[in-house]
Amino acid sequence: MATSIGKLSKSFFIKLLVGIIILPFVFWGMGDVFRGGNQNVIATIDSKKINTQEFVNYLNRLNLNQEQIKNLPKTDLIEKVLSEYIGKKVMALEIEKSGITINDNSLRNIIKNDKLFFKNKKFSRTEYEKFLLESGITAPSFEQNIIEQESRRQFLSSLGGGITIPNTLVENEFNKENQTKTIKYIDLEKYHSNKKPSQEKIKELYDKNKNLFIQEFKSVQYAHITPEVISGNTEYDEAFFKQLDIIENKVLDGQSFEEASRENNLKIIKINNIDGNKKDKNDNIIKNLSDNLFKKIYLIKSEKSPEVLKVDNKYFLAEIKSIKKNNRPINDPDVLKTIKAQINFQNKIKNNASIVKDISMGGFDNVKIEKFSKDNNLKLNEYKISSLKQNEIFPEGIIKRIFLTKNGEVDLITDSTLTKNFLILAVKTQYKKIEKNSDEFEQYEAKARLNLVNKIYRTFDENLNDKYKVELNKKTIDRVKNSF
Numbered sequence: 001m002a003t004s005i006g007k008l009s010k011s012f013f014i015k016l017l018v019g020i021i022i023l024p025f026v027f028w029g030m031g032d033v034f035r036g037g038n039q040n041v042i043a044t045i046d047s048k049k050i051n052t053q054e055f056v057n058y059l060n061r062l063n064l065n066q067e068q069i070k071n072l073p074k075t076d077l078i079e080k081v082l083s084e085y086i087g088k089k090v091m092a093l094e095i096e097k098s099g100i101t102i103n104d105n106s107l108r109n110i111i112k113n114d115k116l117f118f119k120n121k122k123f124s125r126t127e128y129e130k131f132l133l134e135s136g137i138t139a140p141s142f143e144q145n146i147i148e149q150e151s152r153r154q155f156l157s158s159l160g161g162g163i164t165i166p167n168t169l170v171e172n173e174f175n176k177e178n179q180t181k182t183i184k185y186i187d188l189e190k191y192h193s194n195k196k197p198s199q200e201k202i203k204e205l206y207d208k209n210k211n212l213f214i215q216e217f218k219s220v221q222y223a224h225i226t227p228e229v230i231s232g233n234t235e236y237d238e239a240f241f242k243q244l245d246i247i248e249n250k251v252l253d254g255q256s257f258e259e260a261s262r263e264n265n266l267k268i269i270k271i272n273n274i275d276g277n278k279k280d281k282n283d284n285i286i287k288n289l290s291d292n293l294f295k296k297i298y299l300i301k302s303e304k305s306p307e308v309l310k311v312d313n314k315y316f317l318a319e320i321k322s323i324k325k326n327n328r329p330i331n332d333p334d335v336l337k338t339i340k341a342q343i344n345f346q347n348k349i350k351n352n353a354s355i356v357k358d359i360s361m362g363g364f365d366n367v368k369i370e371k372f373s374k375d376n377n378l379k380l381n382e383y384k385i386s387s388l389k390q391n392e393i394f395p396e397g398i399i400k401r402i403f404l405t406k407n408g409e410v411d412l413i414t415d416s417t418l419t420k421n422f423l424i425l426a427v428k429t430q431y432k433k434i435e436k437n438s439d440e441f442e443q444y445e446a447k448a449r450l451n452l453v454n455k456i457y458r459t460f461d462e463n464l465n466d467k468y469k470v471e472l473n474k475k476t477i478d479r480v481k482n483s484f
Contacts, residue, residue: 169448188421222318223266257306257319364410
């Protein structure tokens with residue numbers, strides 16, 4: 001009936017350190033599933049029970065789209081949300097034991113010093129209340145969230161507080177980025193692109209992925225909702241937001257775009273047949289539509305399903321009138337470019353994996369890298385790097401990796417997209433010196449401290465997993481998932 005938290009998430013606390021992801025969630029028709037009773041305990045932390053109603057109350061503060069809700073029984077989304085919720089509960093228990101509290105004065109200072117609520121360089125109560133209105137959140141809820149966030153911040157700071165960083169760690173951090181390294185290298189671009197994809201391979205990939213080569217055109221309509229039109233005022237005041245809520249509730253209840261526009265005297269703007277790049281069928285850019293508004297409108301999934309959108313602190317009623325999809329032929333230049341890029345990417349993965357395997361088995365040294373260059377007609381270059389910013393050939397991220405390579409070692413170093421791939425032999429390394437009383441020393445001391453604190457967090461996380469016995473009620477979780 002119950003299963004270990006370890007099967008759900010290797011580490012719920014480390015996720016909390018990275019940051020709790022607030023997942024949008026809305027529950028419909030849950031009915032009797034969430035009535036009280038021991039059978040509806042969804043999890044326990046030591047002897048503390050988390051009942052299903054408590055978990056659902058947490059979920060009800062979040063929001064998912066209809067597609068995500070539909071797929072809930074097939075995914076592990078419920079488990080992930082529960083894992084994050086348990087992480088928050090464990091954090092709260094640790095904060096309580098540590099004695100950290102945020103009093104009213106501290107809370108008041110945090111809010112009054114937040115520049116989000118400033119007007120004329122001073123805290124404005126009006127700006128604060130306007131923020132609450134626009135966000136649709138009450139002051140107690142918002143302030144409670146601040147208390148929780150500040151408590152977590154203070155707690156995590158206390159874990160790494162008072163640490164004295166040895167000079168050796170500072171120098172190690174400095175040496176990672178400040179050295180002169182002589183290397184030999186081979187640019188593998190020619191090696192990866194030697195073999196051109198055959199027509200058979202191109203056709204095979206096209207046939208397998210026809211559903212990806214579809215050009216979609218949407219006809220849209222939208223209207224700017226202004227205070228002057230719906231409330232008769234010039235300010236985004238309470239009257240405006242009340243009327244905005246009425247508009248939004250009516251369209252959610254099924255009112256059509258046309259009826260909502262007519263009822264509120266909104267001026268409708270229509271644009272027919274626009275693709276995801278904001279171009280019409282003649283490949284012309286639609287100019288009288290801002291990029292941000294376009295992106296928001298284009299993300300609407302369903303036809304004739306109007307939505308109220310907030311874009312750049314303005315409000316709009318928008319709708320997708322129709323969607324047309326056209327299959328793009330295999331000889332379409334963009335299709336061919338995509339297919340060839342995919343084949344090239346697959347070749348890079350295959351070739352790089354083979355090279356890495358040879359390196360791990362001792363298949364590369366100074367002599368063998370020269371043989372590899374001759375056998376594959378590739379140039380073996382010699383180069384001296386003296387700065388991270390010396391990027392005539394290598395971007396900064398790759399230079400950082402090169403600086404970690406020890407003399408005599410061969411390594412395959414790539415960027416995250418495999419756009420750049422280099423076979424590197426480290427020949428000679430000279431380290432620079434850092435003055436202990438310099439600003440630079442303070443900078444690298446901060447980096448060394450951060451790395452050490454991260455290690456402390458990971459160790460603390462592992463200890464928490466041993467400290468708290470967490471059990472999940474799988475039957476209850478399944479019942480929640482299958483109730484959709």
